[in-house]
Amino acid sequence: MLLSGDSPDGATSAARRDCTALASGYEMGEVQMCHTVFPWHSNHCGELSAGQLLTWIDTTACLAAERHAGMACVTASVDDIQIEETARVGQQICIKAKVNRAFNTSMEVGIKVAVEDSLTNSQKHVCTAFSTYVAKPAGTKKVNLKPVRLQTPQDHLEYSLAAERRRVRLYHEDAYDNLMEDGSLLYDAVLESDHNKVSTDSTCVESIELVLPPHANHQGNTFGGQIMAWMETVANISASRLCHTHAILKSVDMFKFRGPSTVGDRLVFRAIVNNTFQKSVEVGVRVEAYNCEEWTKGKPRHINSAFLIYQALDAKNQYITFPRVKACTEDSIRRFRGAIARRKIRVARKYILSSVPEKPISHPWDKGNQAYLSYNNIAALTFLAARNGWELNSKMYNVKVFTHEENDTLSIRVDMQVKIQASQAYLLLSDLGLRPHWDVHYLSCEVVETAGVDDKIFYITCPPIKQKRSTDFVVLMSRRYPCKNGDPYVIAVRSVTLASCPPSVKFLRGEVQCAGFLIYSTGRDECQVSYLNQLTSGIMPYIEENLTGWSNSIEETASSCIKFLETAKIYTTLL
Structure with missing residues (x-):
C-alpha cells in the first residue's frame, strides 16, 4: 500500500524532501528509496525506530509491486524479518525492492535495507525481507500479472526461491497445527524445576488509534506500513515491561493482513508476552477494527496478527537473559506452546530458505x-x-x-x-x-x-x-x-x-x-x-x-x- 505522507506527525514535507524513488536505470518492478534519519524518525535512544523502518519497507515494496503490476496493490503478508543493524540520526537508510516472481494475482517482492554513514563512507546490511502483494484492479477487470523478466543469475535464483518461499507460506498454518499437536511443546523438566518463573499479566498492553486521512493510502484503506508501525509500538512496550529496560526489535514472525480497514475506523491493538527463549522474548500482537456501527455493537473485524521477537542490552552492552514465564491459564498455555511452535518454524525458514551461498568448509x-x-x-x-x-x-x-x-x-x-x-x-x-x-x-x-x-x-x-x-x-x-x-x-x-x-x-x-x-x-x-x-x-x-x-x-x-x-x-x- 502506498503512503500518502511519510510522517503523520507534521513532518511530512521534510520527510518527502529526503525520500527519493529512483526510477531511472532500474527494471520494471524495481525501486530504490533513500531516507535521511531525522530525530522524528528515531526513538529515545537516537536510533531509527523499528516502526518507522517497517513503514519505509512497506512503502518501497508497494511501489515496486505497483510498478510491475501497473495498478494498485495491497499488502497480503510480510515474511520473517531479521534485523541485523540499527541506524542513528544523521545516517541514511537505503531500501531496494524488486519483484522476484509474479503469480496469477499476487507477487513476491524482495527488499534489501542498508544503512549508510556519509562521514565514514561505510555501508552495513540492516535486513532482508520478502513481502507478498495482491493486485487490485479497478472495477471488475481480471488480473493476470505479467511474468518477471530474468536477466542475471541472481534473478534466476530469487525466482526459483520465490516458489519455495510461497510453498512454505501456503503450508505455514498446517505446519503450525502439526507442531501444536505435539505434546512436547508444553514443558520440560528444567522449566518445571525453575521457581523463578514470572507471570506475563503485567506485559498486557492495549492501545487504540483512530484512522485519519494521513494514515490512508490512495485507495482510502489504512496504509499497511502504518498498521505495522503501530503494532511495533505496543509490542515494544510489552517486551520492555518484562525486561525493565528498552527492548530492541530483532525479528518479525510474519505480518499477515486478514482484511482492510478504512478512514474513520478505530483500530484496537493488544499485545502480550507469549514466551521467552534465553536471550529473546516473543510478543504477540492482535489488531481489530471497528467502524462506528461495529464500535457500538462491540463486533470487531480481525485485520492483522503478528509475532515480534525482542532482545535487550544491560549496562555492559551485553544481551540480557530473560526470565522464564509461567503458563497457568488455558490461554497462557496456548500462547506458550504457540511461541515454541513458531520458533521451530522460524528457525527452519531462516536456514532452509537462505540464499546465501556457503563457503567450502572441507x-x-x-x-x-x-x-x-x-x-x-x-x-x-x-x-x-x-x-x-x-x-x-x-x-x-x-x-x-x-x-x-x-x-x-x-x-x-x-x-x-x-x-x-x-x-x-x-x-x-x-x-x-x-x-x-x-x-x-x-x-x-x-x-x-x-x-x-x-x-x-x-x-x-x-x-x-x-x-x-x-x-x-x-x-x-x-x-x-x-x-x-x-x-x-x-x-x-x-x-x-x-x-x-x-x-x-x-x-x-x-x-x-x-x-x-x-x-x-x-x-x-x-x-x-x-x-x-x-x-x-x-x-x-x-x-x-x-x-x-x-x-x-x-x-x-x-x-x-x-x-x-x-x-x-x-x-x-x-x-
Missing part, C-alpha cells in the same frame, strides 16, 4: 596436517556440546531433540537414553560402516584411508531427497576414550578433501562442518548418547521436514539407533 587431508585436523575435529564437537542456550525442540520417551542458533548457524542435539554400557556404544557407533544398518539416510559407508587406530576417513553415500542426484561425503572420523571418570567417549566427524575421492557427476558432494557422538556412562548397563550436528546445506534437506513439523525423521532415526545398540550389545561383549 580441509585437504594429508600427512602434514592430519594431527591438526584430528584435534580440531574433537575440539569442535566438544565446544559445540558445551555451548549454553540449547532449546528443547521435541521429546519422546527416551529421545530429546534440541536446537541451538548462534551467528547464523543452526545446530541440533539429540539425546538418547540407551540400555547398554558406554564402552559398547562407543565401539558400535565409531564403526561408521555399521551405520547403514540403523540410519536410513546412509546408503553405504566404507573406509578409504586409515590414520591410526582412532582416526579414519570414510566415504559415505546418501539417498536423494529433493535433488535428482544422491549425495556423497568424505569425512574424517576421530574417536577418543575418556581421559577421566565422568568424561564422555567422543566420536567426531567433519568433512575433508581427499585426492583419491574426487567429486563425481553421479553424486552431489555434501559437507559436514561439525558432527558426532558424545557418550556418557549413566550406570552399569546404561548410557546417554548425544548426537550433534552443526547443520550445513548438504545436511539440511535430510531434516528439513522434521524442523518444520512435517515428519519425525530425527526421532525415528534416534529410536532406530537405540534399538540397534541394545540389540547389538551382545556381540560387542564377544569382541
Whole structure:
C-alpha cells in the first residue's frame, strides 16, 4: 500500500524532501528509496525506530509491486524479518525492492535495507525481507500479472526461491497445527524445576488509534506500513515491561493482513508476552477494527496478527537473559506452546530458505596436517556440546531433540537414553560402516584411508531427497576414550578433501562442518548418547521436514539407533 505522507506527525514535507524513488536505470518492478534519519524518525535512544523502518519497507515494496503490476496493490503478508543493524540520526537508510516472481494475482517482492554513514563512507546490511502483494484492479477487470523478466543469475535464483518461499507460506498454518499437536511443546523438566518463573499479566498492553486521512493510502484503506508501525509500538512496550529496560526489535514472525480497514475506523491493538527463549522474548500482537456501527455493537473485524521477537542490552552492552514465564491459564498455555511452535518454524525458514551461498568448509587431508585436523575435529564437537542456550525442540520417551542458533548457524542435539554400557556404544557407533544398518539416510559407508587406530576417513553415500542426484561425503572420523571418570567417549566427524575421492557427476558432494557422538556412562548397563550436528546445506534437506513439523525423521532415526545398540550389545561383549 502506498503512503500518502511519510510522517503523520507534521513532518511530512521534510520527510518527502529526503525520500527519493529512483526510477531511472532500474527494471520494471524495481525501486530504490533513500531516507535521511531525522530525530522524528528515531526513538529515545537516537536510533531509527523499528516502526518507522517497517513503514519505509512497506512503502518501497508497494511501489515496486505497483510498478510491475501497473495498478494498485495491497499488502497480503510480510515474511520473517531479521534485523541485523540499527541506524542513528544523521545516517541514511537505503531500501531496494524488486519483484522476484509474479503469480496469477499476487507477487513476491524482495527488499534489501542498508544503512549508510556519509562521514565514514561505510555501508552495513540492516535486513532482508520478502513481502507478498495482491493486485487490485479497478472495477471488475481480471488480473493476470505479467511474468518477471530474468536477466542475471541472481534473478534466476530469487525466482526459483520465490516458489519455495510461497510453498512454505501456503503450508505455514498446517505446519503450525502439526507442531501444536505435539505434546512436547508444553514443558520440560528444567522449566518445571525453575521457581523463578514470572507471570506475563503485567506485559498486557492495549492501545487504540483512530484512522485519519494521513494514515490512508490512495485507495482510502489504512496504509499497511502504518498498521505495522503501530503494532511495533505496543509490542515494544510489552517486551520492555518484562525486561525493565528498552527492548530492541530483532525479528518479525510474519505480518499477515486478514482484511482492510478504512478512514474513520478505530483500530484496537493488544499485545502480550507469549514466551521467552534465553536471550529473546516473543510478543504477540492482535489488531481489530471497528467502524462506528461495529464500535457500538462491540463486533470487531480481525485485520492483522503478528509475532515480534525482542532482545535487550544491560549496562555492559551485553544481551540480557530473560526470565522464564509461567503458563497457568488455558490461554497462557496456548500462547506458550504457540511461541515454541513458531520458533521451530522460524528457525527452519531462516536456514532452509537462505540464499546465501556457503563457503567450502572441507580441509585437504594429508600427512602434514592430519594431527591438526584430528584435534580440531574433537575440539569442535566438544565446544559445540558445551555451548549454553540449547532449546528443547521435541521429546519422546527416551529421545530429546534440541536446537541451538548462534551467528547464523543452526545446530541440533539429540539425546538418547540407551540400555547398554558406554564402552559398547562407543565401539558400535565409531564403526561408521555399521551405520547403514540403523540410519536410513546412509546408503553405504566404507573406509578409504586409515590414520591410526582412532582416526579414519570414510566415504559415505546418501539417498536423494529433493535433488535428482544422491549425495556423497568424505569425512574424517576421530574417536577418543575418556581421559577421566565422568568424561564422555567422543566420536567426531567433519568433512575433508581427499585426492583419491574426487567429486563425481553421479553424486552431489555434501559437507559436514561439525558432527558426532558424545557418550556418557549413566550406570552399569546404561548410557546417554548425544548426537550433534552443526547443520550445513548438504545436511539440511535430510531434516528439513522434521524442523518444520512435517515428519519425525530425527526421532525415528534416534529410536532406530537405540534399538540397534541394545540389540547389538551382545556381540560387542564377544569382541
